[in-house]
Amino acid sequence: MRALLHRHVLSGDRPGHPAVTALLILLLLALLVVPFAVPGTKSMAAASRIAILAVLAGSYDIALGYTGIVSLAHAMFFAIGAYAVAIPLAGGWVGWGAIGLGMAAGAVLAAAIAAAITLLSLRVQTIFFSMITLAVASFAQVLATQLRGLTGGEDGLSFSLPAALSPSFHLLPGRVLGVRVDGRLLTYYLILLAALLLFLLMLRIVNSPFGRVLLAIRENAFRAEALGFRVIVYRTLASALAAAIAALAGGLMAVLLRYNGPDATLSFSVMVDILLMVVIGGMGTLYGPALGAAVIVLAEYYLQPALQGLADALVGIPVLPALFNPDRWLLWLGLLFVGFVYFLPAGIVGSLRRRRG
Amino acid sequence: MLETRSLTVRFGGQAAVDGVTCAFHRGTLTAIVGPNGAGKTTYFNLISGQLRATAGDVFLSGARITTLPASRRARRGLGRAFQLTNLFPDLSVLENVRLAVQAQAGIGLDFLGLAARHTALHDRAMAVLERVNLASRAAVPAAALSHGDQRKLEVAILLAMQPRIFMFDEPTAGMSVDEVPVILDLIEAIRQDRDRTILLVEHKMDVVRRLADRVIVLHQGRLAADGAPEDVVASAVVQEAYLGVRAGDV
Numbered sequence: 001m002r003a004l005l006h007r008h009v010l011s012g013d014r015p016g017h018p019a020v021t022a023l024l025i026l027l028l029l030a031l032l033v034v035p036f037a038v039p040g041t042k043s044m045a046a047a048s049r050i051a052i053l054a055v056l057a058g059s060y061d062i063a064l065g066y067t068g069i070v071s072l073a074h075a076m077f078f079a080i081g082a083y084a085v086a087i088p089l090a091g092g093w094v095g096w097g098a099i100g101l102g103m104a105a106g107a108v109l110a111a112a113i114a115a116a117i118t119l120l121s122l123r124v125q126t127i128f129f130s131m132i133t134l135a136v137a138s139f140a141q142v143l144a145t146q147l148r149g150l151t152g153g154e155d156g157l158s159f160s161l162p163a164a165l166s167p168s169f170h171l172l173p174g175r176v177l178g179v180r181v182d183g184r185l186l187t188y189y190l191i192l193l194a195a196l197l198l199f200l201l202m203l204r205i206v207n208s209p210f211g212r213v214l215l216a217i218r219e220n221a222f223r224a225e226a227l228g229f230r231v232i233v234y235r236t237l238a239s240a241l242a243a244a245i246a247a248l249a250g251g252l253m254a255v256l257l258r259y260n261g262p263d264a265t266l267s268f269s270v271m272v273d274i275l276l277m278v279v280i281g282g283m284g285t286l287y288g289p290a291l292g293a294a295v296i297v298l299a300e301y302y303l304q305p306a307l308q309g310l311a312d313a314l315v316g317i318p319v320l321p322a323l324f325n326p327d328r329w330l331l332w333l334g335l336l337f338v339g340f341v342y343f344l345p346a347g348i349v350g351s352l353r354r355r356r357g
Numbered sequence: 358m359l360e361t362r363s364l365t366v367r368f369g370g371q372a373a374v375d376g377v378t379c380a381f382h383r384g385t386l387t388a389i390v391g392p393n394g395a396g397k398t399t400y401f402n403l404i405s406g407q408l409r410a411t412a413g414d415v416f417l418s419g420a421r422i423t424t425l426p427a428s429r430r431a432r433r434g435l436g437r438a439f440q441l442t443n444l445f446p447d448l449s450v451l452e453n454v455r456l457a458v459q460a461q462a463g464i465g466l467d468f469l470g471l472a473a474r475h476t477a478l479h480d481r482a483m484a485v486l487e488r489v490n491l492a493s494r495a496a497v498p499a500a501a502l503s504h505g506d507q508r509k510l511e512v513a514i515l516l517a518m519q520p521r522i523f524m525f526d527e528p529t530a531g532m533s534v535d536e537v538p539v540i541l542d543l544i545e546a547i548r549q550d551r552d553r554t555i556l557l558v559e560h561k562m563d564v565v566r567r568l569a570d571r572v573i574v575l576h577q578g579r580l581a582a583d584g585a586p587e588d589v590v591a592s593a594v595v596q597e598a599y600l601g602v603r604a605g606d607v
Contacts, residue, residue, distance in 0.1 A: 012473045209459055209467045209475065216456050219445035226405065226439075227518065228431035228460040237466075 009200060011207040015287055017352040024287055027294055031192055035185055036177045044188050046301040048256045050294050051195035052249050057277035057289030058202050059245035065284030066206055067238040068218035069118075070126055073133035074274055076140045077114060077243040079266035081106035081250025083144070083151060086260035089159035090152070096162055099255060106247040114243030118236045137271070144262050156261020161187070165255070191252050198245060199290065205241065206286055214238050218284070280340045282347025291348050299336060304329045358382055359435075359522050359554060364403055364413035373399045375578035376413065381522070384551040386544075388569035388586070389558045396578040397558045398440055401524055404556075405437040406430040417522070431460070436520025440527045440558070442507045446500035450491055450510055453499050455482040457517035482517060489513045490539060505536040512543055523547055523555045529564065544568060562590065 006012065015021040027050075030037075034047040056078055063069040084106030088098040117136060121129050144151045151157065161183070163169050169183035179185065205211055213234050216224040225231045254260045263269075273296055281292025304326045311324040344351040360380040366373055374396045381387050389397050402408040404415055406427030414423045422430055431437070445453050458478045459465065473479075486492040489509040494502060499510060512528060525544065529537045541564065547553055548568070559565050565572060565586060572589040574582040582589050 007471075012471055204471075205468050207472055208470050209464045209472045212452070212456060212459065212472045213465050215448060215452075216445055219447055220443065222407070223439075223443050223445065224456075225427045226407070226431060226437055226443075227457050227514070228428050229465055230426065230428040234465070241468075 011200070011204040013203050013207050013286065016285075016349065017356050019352050020287060020291075020349050023291055023348075027291065035188055036179055039179055042301065044184070045256075046297055048188055048191050050297045051192050052252045052256065053273070053277060053293040053297060054290035055195045055198045055202075055252070056246055056249040057274055057281065057293050058199055058286050059242045059249065060274050061278050061283060061286055061289045062202060062206065062214070062245070063239055063242040064278060065282075065286075065289075066211065066218060067214040067235060068126075068221075069235060069239055069242075070130045071114075071117075071133040071239065072130055072271060073114075073117065073137040073140070074242070074246055075266055075268070075271040076137045077110040077246035078250040078253070078270065078274075079140070079144065079260070079262075080110045080113070080243075081247030082254040082260040082265040083157075083250075084109065084247065085251040085254040086157040086159060087150060089161070089254075090157035094160050094162060099162070099251070102254075103248055103251040106251055107244040110243040110247035111240035114239040115236050118239040119232070122232055137268075141262060141266055144266055152261065154262060156259055156264065158259045161255065161258055165190070187255065191256055194252055195249070198248060199286075202245060203286060210234070210237075215284075276337060278347075280337070280344075280347055282344075282350030282353075285347065285349040285353070288347045288349035295340075295348075299333055303333055303336075307332065358416075358418060359404070359556075360416040361400075361404065362414045362416070364400070364415060365411050366399060366403055366408055367411045372578050374403060374575075377575070377578075377580050378413075379573060379580060379583070381554050381556060383554050385570045386548050386555040386557060386568055388565040388572045389556060389575060390560070390565060390572060390589075391575035391581070395575040397575050398526055399578075400575060401437065401526055401556070401558065405435050405524060407437075431518065431520070432463070434521035435524070436515045436518040436522060437524045438511050438515040438526060438528060440530065442504070442511055444499040444507060444510060444514075447498055449496050450499055450502065451479075451482055451486065451495040453510055454485050454513050454517045455479060457514045458482045458485070461518050485513050485517045488516065489543065505532045508532055509536075509539065512540060516543070516547075521553060523553060525555070525557045525559075527558055527560060529559075529561065541568065566590070 006014070015024055031047050031051055034043050060074045063071055063074070081103065085099055085102035088102050117133060121132050124132065145153050160166065164183055165187045166183040169186070170181065171186060172181040206214070213224065213229050216227070216229065217231055217234055221231050250265055253265055257264060277292035277296050278289045279292070280295055281290065282288030307324050307326040307329055311321045311326065314320040314324060346354055358380060362378050363376045364374055364378070365376050377400060389400065391397050399408065403410050406425060410423055414421055416422065417430070417433055417435065422433065445456065455478055458481045459475070462478060464475065464478070483492060483495065486495055489512055491506060491509055491513060494506065499507065502510060508528065508531070515523060515525075528540050528544070532540065544555065544557070545568065548555060557568065569586045572582075572584065572586045573580060574589060582592055584592075
């Protein structure tokens, strides 16, 4: 049973350390039971974000960690997917077709743009490639804010979802385990299921013969070429795949928020978050970025209330309450990141695996 | 058959390889000798595609491959081992060889299969590691091998590619005396297969005498001599161009 699960579901990818296995099981169980264990909008929003951003960070890891492509345009692909879903829905086509078509169109468009960027920067060095992606991402931001008619500009696009996904829809009368089975709950589990399937798809890709070639390219592109692998083709395909999956994650984000705008998916702070998730979790491990997504989202949602509690408990003691003032949460978030990078330089998963030898 | 015609590459006016015309016939082992900086490795790079020629052509089995990328030349049967160890350092010894087997089998764009399930590739890679006495080190990262073992792995990768043309660039450089015979025996074994063509850049004259059917001398990028080992080694050109310099080297 365990071997079957390991082989067929996880594509033979071992978490590599008992602690990683435990953290992953904990994360999955938590995401499954959150709506019932911690009812409320905030906890469900945080859990959905973790699921979506785990996919987003994982897709970035395929490019960065597995292939060694340092792109700074990954948030752009996320945004392309989100806009592709938001635009038809906000335009008045409220239906499952709009979501499905938006998802597909976003993935294809993102893949095409990623492929074009990689092919056009065929011969540039890593650092210049990063600069090119940065320029493209900036251009996309300008475009998104200027094309107001299409994207809603700075304000973004708000829209309604099909009836079955709206809060007023009730699948079952009354409550189950004290929770209403409404459109919000359906949306949550739909997003969770989609994110899980996308994540398992990525596990499959990195453990395929194609995935092994990507590792070879990361390690020594020159040698991979000499073995007979056309490096530019593999790099292009890896970029396109990563971009397409990021776009699908973006589509899920739009469904979750029933909104999309530059700050939600396109801004550089989103790109920085993606980078942090991958680095904190461990590059080239795929499981790591999923855990990294959980760390970042939990910090963003619960660091402030935690500091508030701490400050309240320390009232009367000099200096400390001020130090833990919830307004200083960004300072503590920054220290948390520095701590992670300092003490776990290979990320959570990478460092644990290394410790095991 | 592999052939170069007036093959030339210039770096800023300086010709590193200068109009080399030479044919390498099936079933022969040709040693390429010459002093440091004579253009031997550059000549190899032009043949296997790491460098593009400024002028002249490379033909493989009658087809012009001058402008093909290295990967396509590899798939046509040009196998290259490198002078400076050139491995996938963080991947296991087995994975280094398995990738070469995978490339040879033409499996690369399979996104959804499981690499681990291609057991035939795994078995072939292990068989190659047995041949170079590295099977016991299969699970170790390539970077953790000793220099001599890394050289062996380099040869194992080449064997796993099953090329028609084997290009060895100083395969025994930096190896300890007791490790050298393993590599030389392997090259001998490849030579027994009369379908294969071997090109060997080598400094050690005893190795050249033992293995080569033919020796060509490169000097300042030009083909300076070509013939049977005993004739070429004895010729005045080599004495001056190669052995003279070499004596100063040692």
